[in-house]
Amino acid sequence: MSTTSQVASQRIADVLAARILDGTLAPGSRIKQDQLADELSTSRIPVREALRILETRGLVTLRANSGAWVMSLSLPDLEMSYEIRERIEPLLLADSIPRLTDEHVARMRELQAEIVANDDVERFLVLDREFHEVSYAGSEATHLAGMVRGLWDTTQPYRRAFVRQAGTQESWVIAAEHDLILDAVARRDVDIATRMLTVHIRRTRLALLEHPEVIEQSMAPAGGAPQSVESAASSRGR
């Protein structure tokens, strides 16, 4: 019924998340509580809650008595994110496949068809993500699914820069790998599907490593961002 949450902090979190994921807010950008509260006509209290919510999703970095920044990753961070994805997404897929309906598979086919026909970067990012998300829709492992979503979230700005950089040839390879995954999923072949997914993620990571410039390209121009994740962790665990 309600397209937007009744709870203000959730609404604000959704707005902020959308801006980060669609590239409006670049990694490293400073987020000021006053400014956001002003813009969204609320007090700073729900804004602060929203920032905490986004910290949980990995989208925002908080430092006590200092401020909030859009999460930014170093190249090792980014590589590690893909290493983690390579190990846990097959787990999620394996848990999902047995409960996937024919409608899910049909939806995957639709998305795959559009991916092949598409050549717009932004559209690709949406389609690619939904393709994988649908393949995970059968899983009831909420915790794991949340971790995976977090990894997709934090890496999204860099994926955008990468797709821009690598261009259409990369899309073709991805589409080919999706075909293999889709076939296996349609047959409910857990073993092959997970293997294909593993290869898919691994190859993407290696391709990413050939474009280390995506890190700089994704960063906000200035703003005094704390270097990487470290500062958040150290302030958290004091």
Added chain:
Amino acid sequence: MSTTSQVASQRIADVLAARILDGTLAPGSRIKQDQLADELSTSRIPVREALRILETRGLVTLRANSGAWVMSLSLPDLEMSYEIRERIEPLLLADSIPRLTDEHVARMRELQAEIVANDDVERFLVLDREFHEVSYAGSEATHLAGMVRGLWDTTQPYRRAFVRQAGTQESWVIAAEHDLILDAVARRDVDIATRMLTVHIRRTRLALLEHPEVIEQSMAPAGGAPQSVESAASSRGR
């Protein structure tokens, strides 16, 4: 200098985390903002922040307009946590080993010696955890380390119940496996160390599955806890 954080929300989060991890607050227990604020002589604002912080660490489940509960896991959740650990902790260990100092190894030996001599459940939980944490101390992958810490945190109450239940024989097996890991780490043998760790976690998961009663034993007696993680996720992603 300051043993406790200057920021109230951090202090409160630390206090709450300690109570959850040491078993004072059982999974499923209701946490009331008023009561906590009262007890710690603060307003409810920093308490709410603390709850968000603990949600990030996976220790607390929040439901909008409803309340906060100590995170509780179903048996499938618990099993999945170990499946995830089995896949990502070797990654963390591999990243850590090359940078481990001899002091780290020496500390691991100390801990291992005390584990062998020890027969107290609470002490075992502390020692076991620190043994693994030290082995990860060389890693600079903060993000991954945080995920692993979260998994240890959320599963700690069930590990306690399990060790109580399985008793000393389980400790012996664990100690034996630790020996294998320690040897490999001391030789800086990444391959063997990660394999031993994988086996260690997998065997623990299987042993855990033979004691499904740990779930009920760990739960708080009453309090109207929302069933498992699901409710938190659904309220979050509305």
Added chain:
DNA sequence: TCTTCCTCTAATGTATCCATTCAGGCACTT
């Protein structure tokens, strides 16, 4: 010219008060 200390300001952290929501119980209807 560089360093150090101080000051001041902008932004974050916290307290108090008010608004809103949800769960449980009770009365009423069918």
Added chain:
DNA sequence: AAGTGCCTGAATGGATACATTAGAGGAAGA
């Protein structure tokens, strides 16, 4: 007797006002 609806209170969500901190900038000294 079962189910529905309202009503009340306890607990959470949010706004305003104040306290505190971090960091930039400048003044003074070497």
